Amino acid sequence: MEKKQFQAESKRLLEMMVNSIYSQKEIFLRELISNASDAIDKMYYRSLTDDSLEFEQEKYAVFIEANKDARTLTLKDTGIGMTKAELEANLGTIAKSGSLAFKKENEIKDGHDIIGQFGVGFYAAFMVADKVSVLSRSVDSEEAFRWESDGTDGYTIEPAEKNEVGTEITLHLKENGDEESFDDYLEEYRLKQIIKKYSDFIRYPIKMNVTVSKPNEENEDEYTEFQEEQTINSMVPIWRKNKSELTDDDYEQFYQDKRYGFDKPLEHIHVAVDGAVRYNAILFIPESTPFDYYSKEFEKGLELYANGVLIMEKSAELVPDYFSFVKGMVDSEDLSLNISREMLQHDRQLQLIAKNIKSKIKSQLKTMMKKEPEKYETFYKAFGRQLKFGVYNDFGANKDDLQDLLMFYSSTEKKLVSLTDYVSRMKEDQTQIYYATGESIDRIAKLPQTEMVAEQGYEILYFTEDVDEFAIKMLRSYSEKEFTSVSSSDLKLNDENKEEEETQPEHTEMFTKMKEILSGKVKDVRASKRLKTHPVFLAADGEITLEMEKVLQAMPDNQHVKAEKVLELNSNHEVFKSLQHAFDTDEEKLSLYTNLLYSQALLIEGLPLEDPVEFTKDMCKVMI
Numbered sequence: 001m002e003k004k005q006f007q008a009e010s011k012r013l014l015e016m017m018v019n020s021i022y023s024q025k026e027i028f029l030r031e032l033i034s035n036a037s038d039a040i041d042k043m044y045y046r047s048l049t050d051d052s053l054e055f056e057q058e059k060y061a062v063f064i065e066a067n068k069d070a071r072t073l074t075l076k077d078t079g080i081g082m083t084k085a086e087l088e089a090n091l092g093t094i095a096k097s098g099s100l101a102f103k104k105e106n107e108i109k110d111g112h113d114i115i116g117q118f119g120v121g122f123y124a125a126f127m128v129a130d131k132v133s134v135l136s137r138s139v140d141s142e143e144a145f146r147w148e149s150d151g152t153d154g155y156t157i158e159p160a161e162k163n164e165v166g167t168e169i170t171l172h173l174k175e176n177g178d179e180e181s182f183d184d185y186l187e188e189y190r191l192k193q194i195i196k197k198y199s200d201f202i203r204y205p206i207k208m209n210v211t212v213s214k215p216n217e218e219n220e221d222e223y224t225e226f227q228e229e230q231t232i233n234s235m236v237p238i239w240r241k242n243k244s245e246l247t248d249d250d251y252e253q254f255y256q257d258k259r260y261g262f263d264k265p266l267e268h269i270h271v272a273v274d275g276a277v278r279y280n281a282i283l284f285i286p287e288s289t290p291f292d293y294y295s296k297e298f299e300k301g302l303e304l305y306a307n308g309v310l311i312m313e314k315s316a317e318l319v320p321d322y323f324s325f326v327k328g329m330v331d332s333e334d335l336s337l338n339i340s341r342e343m344l345q346h347d348r349q350l351q352l353i354a355k356n357i358k359s360k361i362k363s364q365l366k367t368m369m370k371k372e373p374e375k376y377e378t379f380y381k382a383f384g385r386q387l388k389f390g391v392y393n394d395f396g397a398n399k400d401d402l403q404d405l406l407m408f409y410s411s412t413e414k415k416l417v418s419l420t421d422y423v424s425r426m427k428e429d430q431t432q433i434y435y436a437t438g439e440s441i442d443r444i445a446k447l448p449q450t451e452m453v454a455e456q457g458y459e460i461l462y463f464t465e466d467v468d469e470f471a472i473k474m475l476r477s478y479s480e481k482e483f484t485s486v487s488s489s490d491l492k493l494n495d496e497n498k499e500e501e502e503t504q505p506e507h508t509e510m511f512t513k514m515k516e517i518l519s520g521k522v523k524d525v526r527a528s529k530r531l532k533t534h535p536v537f538l539a540a541d542g543e544i545t546l547e548m549e550k551v552l553q554a555m556p557d558n559q560h561v562k563a564e565k566v567l568e569l570n571s572n573h574e575v576f577k578s579l580q581h582a583f584d585t586d587e588e589k590l591s592l593y594t595n596l597l598y599s600q601a602l603l604i605e606g607l608p609l610e611d612p613v614e615f616t617k618d619m620c621k622v623m624i
């Protein structure tokens, strides 16, 4: 038997291959199955031009057999096989792909399923085996040959016996190490798991003997175990089926089989694109927020298939952060894969697909919002927060894409409403979109500053999430209407009180005195334009609102950003008269009242009291 040497470069390449190209050893099986599938495909293509060959679908399959005693794993296929010359050329030269050559020779361009292109996948076998034996008989030959190699020191080829056309690859598994058990690849459950994960949608059946147990006929409590040949893969990728053939249940089943989530999908999007880039995708919007969704552990991404073979479990590039809740898969034959089929470096095709997917998700959500408002509300309750982060993040780069998808609770409608809806209901004289912030809907409804705006018949959007106001600050306006907080100093209301306020300069002295009492705590003290029944309210001048201060203070890198607080007083309130009286007669009382009112204003805003003990003492003083 003649022994041939790998070329020096090939030897090094093989070492590199075995040790570093793939991040997971289990993919050896994917590569060998893909080769087997390619070999069967080649039979199919051959039958198209060769009348002596008939392609009977049921004759074609891949068989996997584990032998625990011999510690071997064998893959048999009924594909096209290899001649001696082909064994030598394809398996003796690394980076020579017989499959790529076949595609070129047969001018197979569109819609092909042939997977191989680099001529390296086969060698992945050496990650788990220290000897690989390939017995093959080509469709063009009466003879069979056995190719054998230990992966480091060349290979041998000798004549062998094989009755059927096809290839049989036997892996002699490596010895188990301290950290790694190669015996794993002889276990039925593990093999099934790997096949399902990567090769579930290979078009030909992948068969394996599987242990099944059935209750005995005489005694149903006793079971007998036996071996049964089963097809492990699903074969037909649901995404290649016609949408009209599929029901909601089919999609739901797929969602569950793929373990995209423990819940049900709220919505599915089935895409088949055949344009500048060709791809199929099934995308899901889950029904509920995954428990780790808003944590660092959550990893976004879609499954990426090339020609039906899984190449990446979570391709993050396929979905923008603000749609990170979307689950599902993309299959394309146009991807320019790199050699390991694991990483795609900023592939242009991938970017095109991502762009396309983004707009599909957006338009599906918009349609849902319009046509199925209840469903949209369920979605929004689970993931609306993420959309708002999307508006805010990246300096608002995506705000135009997302603004139409936002919803907030409305003071008049008592439910979530879109910004479009709000604007369509705006009063004729209304120039701004009013909002109020607070911890909960109930608390906001009771805020003094919402009273006047609401009384004048304006709709107010309630912001209860920390991100709300930040997102809105990024938007600034919607439909050319500016967002304005009901706490803001430039509230453009139909202002009846304004005149009154301006004609009361006599309060200036008292306000100056009160400002002195609250020195360092407030920027200003003034008469309010917006209070009706409440005596006092804490407003904020400038960009930072009180809610924003609260959020910023709670952040780990708290920059001690503070809002510029202004104490607003209701000059029509009885309390105001008491204040005036104290100002005229009793300096100590004015100080007591001022501090008490300031503390009340803090409490209403949900801000902590600076000195609760002092506050209770002050309360007692009033009571005695």
Ligand SMILES: Nc1ncnc2c1ncn2[C@@H]1O[C@H](COP(=O)(O)OP(=O)(O)OP(=O)(O)O)[C@@H](O)[C@H]1O
Pocket: 031, 035, 036, 039, 077, 079, 080, 081, 082, 090, 091, 096, 097, 098, 099, 100, 115, 116, 117, 118, 119, 120, 121, 122, 123, 167
């Ligand atoms: N089971 C098989 N039956 C017939 N030919 C095979 C089989 N396995 C491998 N070959 C031949 O060997 C060649 C090299 O296989 P290998 O897996 O290394 O690369 P590939 O499949 O061409 O490309 P890739 O690295 O992209 O998978 C194949 O192109 C094919 O011609």
